[in-house]
Amino acid sequence: MTTADNASRGSWNSKIGFILAAAGSAVGLGNIWGFPTQVADNGGAAFILIYLVCCLAVGFPVMVAEFTIGRYTGKNPVGAFRDLSGNSALAKMIGYWGVICGVMILSFYLVLSGWTFGYVMEEVFYFFGQSDTAATLGDLGHGTKNALFSVLFMTFTVLIITGGVSQGIERATKLLMPILILMLILLTSYIFTLDGSMDGLRMYITPDFSTVDTELVLSALGQAFFSLSLGMGALITYGSYLNKKQNLIASAAYVTALDLMIAVLAGLLIIPAMFVAQYGGTEIFNPETGALYSSVTLVFDVLPEMFHQLGGLAGALIGITFFTLLGLAALTSTISLLEVPVSYLIDEFGMRRKKAAWSIGVVVALIAVVISYETSLIDLFVIIFNEIGLPLGGLMICLFLGYFWKAENALKEIRHGFEGVETHWSGKLWSLFITWVCPVLIALVLMTTIVNIFT
Numbered sequence: 001m002t003t004a005d006n007a008s009r010g011s012w013n014s015k016i017g018f019i020l021a022a023a024g025s026a027v028g029l030g031n032i033w034g035f036p037t038q039v040a041d042n043g044g045a046a047f048i049l050i051y052l053v054c055c056l057a058v059g060f061p062v063m064v065a066e067f068t069i070g071r072y073t074g075k076n077p078v079g080a081f082r083d084l085s086g087n088s089a090l091a092k093m094i095g096y097w098g099v100i101c102g103v104m105i106l107s108f109y110l111v112l113s114g115w116t117f118g119y120v121m122e123e124v125f126y127f128f129g130q131s132d133t134a135a136t137l138g139d140l141g142h143g144t145k146n147a148l149f150s151v152l153f154m155t156f157t158v159l160i161i162t163g164g165v166s167q168g169i170e171r172a173t174k175l176l177m178p179i180l181i182l183m184l185i186l187l188t189s190y191i192f193t194l195d196g197s198m199d200g201l202r203m204y205i206t207p208d209f210s211t212v213d214t215e216l217v218l219s220a221l222g223q224a225f226f227s228l229s230l231g232m233g234a235l236i237t238y239g240s241y242l243n244k245k246q247n248l249i250a251s252a253a254y255v256t257a258l259d260l261m262i263a264v265l266a267g268l269l270i271i272p273a274m275f276v277a278q279y280g281g282t283e284i285f286n287p288e289t290g291a292l293y294s295s296v297t298l299v300f301d302v303l304p305e306m307f308h309q310l311g312g313l314a315g316a317l318i319g320i321t322f323f324t325l326l327g328l329a330a331l332t333s334t335i336s337l338l339e340v341p342v343s344y345l346i347d348e349f350g351m352r353r354k355k356a357a358w359s360i361g362v363v364v365a366l367i368a369v370v371i372s373y374e375t376s377l378i379d380l381f382v383i384i385f386n387e388i389g390l391p392l393g394g395l396m397i398c399l400f401l402g403y404f405w406k407a408e409n410a411l412k413e414i415r416h417g418f419e420g421v422e423t424h425w426s427g428k429l430w431s432l433f434i435t436w437v438c439p440v441l442i443a444l445v446l447m448t449t450i451v452n453i454f455t
């Protein structure tokens, strides 16, 4: 590839810029909403422990693989697998699957992200006593409101993407990530000053191992893939803008650690917040099942009710900060989801970045509008593209790397930025995991998921 080609594709400006952009992709609704929800659903700390194992044993090696494939080829996922395989149609399918998952996940993710924006406004209107408008803004089934906010969210994402890799994506994530971490720390500290929070903390850190079963392990691995943005080539794409000086293993370690840290911190905010809500009189356990409310109810019913209970300026500010945090986390993820199909159009069809971003943006926004009116589609999309799609993509990436490209060749690429990795314990362990442990574990999980869906 010539320097001119490189310049037109774009590249990261700094090592930390790349790490923050990749961490921005990883940290999203999956961490701040998905993870605490899963913890609430699955026996507190027992889930956290199993999730940790999934991230380290499967997520981290797959992330190194994606970075390596991206940097070696300097291409979008389709171009990357084409170049590596000598134009094999089968290998290119892995890339196409990534582009499709990117488009489809983005389309429902936009609706969820739009909800968070809606709730920022809901808190504002509630504070000013406009409860009717507040209720509309908080109505998750309101098609037109959902469509408007999704399109708005897509517009922000496209505007950042059109700025390019370093001036758009890197600049935005370098600004947003520290803000996000600061907001999370402030909110968590505040919640711990409120009555009831200690009960939540107790539940969060006490493991209930009686809940550990295959189902829980499946959820933990699925959550790890989604939260670390793996299996669809987002991180192949981000890796393709890297120079040869970056240590890929260390970078993946930082990104995984940041993602884990933020998820655990979000749990530390949300589970105690639920118990604060209970202290104030909100029901937090489902009377039929006895389980903690989770998912949509947790974030969009229980928490807003708590913010309203707190009342006054404090309640409004906490609510606004919380939903802004959720929205910003989502934004750094939608950027990476959109960048996958955009880089595909730029590389493969020589399209200009601006045109590529707006074209895909319009298509995805249209699908999001349909989902806005028919929100029951979200569950279907989650099953196909998230629960099956991402592990399937991850499995294909492992098999391709381990049995076609070969781990020793990948290590030659990783050596740039990490001299001596082939003989270092981390390099040896990575080869073993990416060829044997990861594919076997992912295949088992995938088979069980599919069997569960059809039985």
Ligand code: PHE
Pocket (backbone or CB within 6 Å): 025, 026, 027, 028, 029, 030, 031, 105, 226, 227, 228, 229, 230, 232, 234, 333, 334, 336, 337
């Ligand atoms: N990792 C993001 C989250 O946790 C979602 C995502 C998945 C982003 C796949 C990019 C690719 O919310």
